[in-house]
Amino acid sequence: MDINLMIILCALVTFIPMVIPAIFVERLNFSTKVEKFLNLIPYTALAALICPGVLTVDPNLWYIGLIGAIIAGGLAWKKVHLGAIVILTVIVLIAVYSIVPMFPI
Template identity: 50%
Template sequence: MILAMIIGMSLVTMIPRVIPAFVVDKLRFPNWLNRLLNAIPYAALGALIFPGIMNVIPDKPYVGLIGGIVAIILAYFGLHVIYVLVGSIVTVFLFTL
């Protein structure tokens, strides 16, 4: 019984994830919809990252903001994501000393 439930749950989870991989290539969206869909990952990242930036140190939200600004500046110059992360981490570390 438990094995049947596990297999059923895995199928119910897998099917909605696999079908779009085969269908999306055949669909043609208008340009405005393509731009909207391409912007969604950035909006989702912003919604996930910003609250974390504000709560790096609960008593000092400016430390997270400064680290976020440093990350934005480093990313603007086109640095690799590892350098952006290390730069923002070092900045937050230096402001917490």
């Protein structure tokens, strides 16, 4: 695949819907239904991105991703800052990686 072409096409399909409201400010008014559908997309997209991808973070150790997800979820529940969640999760996984060789599953 031509990655440069892909980047340009993705940039275009992202930008074009964004620029339309900038040009036609007054004339846009979508129904509640359309708005609801579009607002739901990020949730379902994130759900689909997480599962089952999280299980393949480390192809050799499926539970690594699961541990990370549980930690991140717990921190998010406690309203920890987004950046801190990512950093803490990475740090915990580095720790897990240094313990794992002792307990092969």
